[in-house]
Amino acid sequence: MIAKTLKTDVLVCGGGCAGLAAALSAARNGAKTLLVERAGFAGGILTAVGLPYFDGLIDKKSGRFVVKGIALELLRGLGVAKADAGHIDDLPPALTTKFWMSVRVPNIEAVKCLADDLILEERDNLRVLFHSTACDVEVRDNRVAAVRIANKDGLVRVEAAQVIDCTGDADIATWAGCPVESKTTLPLMPMTMHFRIGNVTPNKEASAAAKQVLVEAHKRGDLPAFYGPGLMFAFAPDEVYVHATRIPGDATDAADFSRAEMQGRRDAMTIFKLWKAHVPGFEDSYYVESGPYLGVRDTRRIVGEKVLTTDDLKASTRHDDAIATGCWFLDIHPPQTTTDKPFTGEGFQPAPYDISYRTLVPKKVSNLLVAGRCHSATQEAAASSRVTVTAMALGEAAGCAAALAMRGKTEVGVFDGVKVREALGTQGGGPFTDA
Numbered sequence: 001m002i003a004k005t006l007k008t009d010v011l012v013c014g015g016g017c018a019g020l021a022a023a024l025s026a027a028r029n030g031a032k033t034l035l036v037e038r039a040g041f042a043g044g045i046l047t048a049v050g051l052p053y054f055d056g057l058i059d060k061k062s063g064r065f066v067v068k069g070i071a072l073e074l075l076r077g078l079g080v081a082k083a084d085a086g087h088i089d090d091l092p093p094a095l096t097t098k099f100w101m102s103v104r105v106p107n108i109e110a111v112k113c114l115a116d117d118l119i120l121e122e123r124d125n126l127r128v129l130f131h132s133t134a135c136d137v138e139v140r141d142n143r144v145a146a147v148r149i150a151n152k153d154g155l156v157r158v159e160a161a162q163v164i165d166c167t168g169d170a171d172i173a174t175w176a177g178c179p180v181e182s183k184t185t186l187p188l189m190p191m192t193m194h195f196r197i198g199n200v201t202p203n204k205e206a207s208a209a210a211k212q213v214l215v216e217a218h219k220r221g222d223l224p225a226f227y228g229p230g231l232m233f234a235f236a237p238d239e240v241y242v243h244a245t246r247i248p249g250d251a252t253d254a255a256d257f258s259r260a261e262m263q264g265r266r267d268a269m270t271i272f273k274l275w276k277a278h279v280p281g282f283e284d285s286y287y288v289e290s291g292p293y294l295g296v297r298d299t300r301r302i303v304g305e306k307v308l309t310t311d312d313l314k315a316s317t318r319h320d321d322a323i324a325t326g327c328w329f330l331d332i333h334p335p336q337t338t339t340d341k342p343f344t345g346e347g348f349q350p351a352p353y354d355i356s357y358r359t360l361v362p363k364k365v366s367n368l369l370v371a372g373r374c375h376s377a378t379q380e381a382a383a384s385s386r387v388t389v390t391a392m393a394l395g396e397a398a399g400c401a402a403a404l405a406m407r408g409k410t411e412v413g414v415f416d417g418v419k420v421r422e423a424l425g426t427q428g429g430g431p432f433t434d435a
Helices: 017-028 069-077 108-121 171-175 206-220 254-278 310-315 379-385 388-407 417-426
Strands: 002-013 033-036 102-104 126-129 133-140 143-151 154-165 195-198 226-236 239-245 286-290 322-326 353-356 368-370
Touching: 002 017, 002 143, 002 388, 017 033, 017 069, 017 108, 017 126, 017 154, 017 388, 033 154, 069 108, 069 388, 133 171, 154 171, 154 388, 171 368, 195 254, 206 226, 206 254, 226 254, 239 254, 254 286, 310 353, 310 379, 322 388, 322 417, 353 388, 368 388, 379 388, 388 417
Parallel strands: 002 033, 002 154, 033 126, 154 368
Antiparallel strands: 133 143, 143 154, 195 239, 195 286, 226 239, 322 353
């Protein structure tokens, strides 16, 4: 039974990197916007998973920023970037990794609070419902007529003129009957449980010893799979943030996702106990926490009006309706253990490339956009476009487009992407391949 019906101009489903940017962008452009998010806070992989990196911001060859807009606003709000920052050399060296061209945020809780502040600043146009999960859609005349969400109120029906799917898994698009795909030539990339260990004494022997311990545990069958491991003193001089677990599975299957969550926690705790017992510097360590959610890299992607391909990345393809710039390498994680590098294949590093507005536009439904890692891309190309900052740029574009469509009394599926690009430029966002 439906508890109540809400009405809004724009509904954003999912408050991760893409969804937060989409909601802020739509509201700032004048649309009455509702953001729904399953967690009790926004930020997605940064906050709900605990990956503290802004990936996809910086061109590896030149060091310049190729994404600005809301992504850069967040870095400024966190005290990482000054107002005029535009190059990796403008950022604090302690928070940058030049090999990966990545930027680290120093405090995950600060990301949550900053997101809250930005949402509240737009309170005239933006409402948020945390602890709320989209669970069904109503489609009429090739439009999403309503989205049903589940929360403490019960089942709530939301009618929106424009809907933005930032679920990460293309849930709304899938339920609306839009064509989607998951794995193609590659298996689904594995998931990762990020975790932290405190009271660790840094030393030169730790990294090699930590790897050898995991190799032996894997051979014994005590650890199903792992990669790296990556040990980073990211938050404190004596606290290790760990990239290591590798859990194959399908996050769009509730039972399999539940199994994977439990395995991720078990594997993380196994790694901690092994290191505490056998690795120099970990003798007096303690387990701080794992992320509230498992990190998911790869599930469904829409088959949109334009599909981003590896050929586009290799040719640095340009589009008149470009609304974002990608620059991350082909970061494809295999499901099996790897100790030399986390990714498989050559890890091709593209020059900055355009992402077309049409990759946000699903087929069959006229008032829906899909932003974030589930936008329209091949599985291989999505290994580049799936990362945090690129997702923010895609979300910002989707929110802007939804507001413009409302203003023009039309729908996002037929809106001119060139106009979205122009509008993003006026607000400091959009593609930066020519900067």
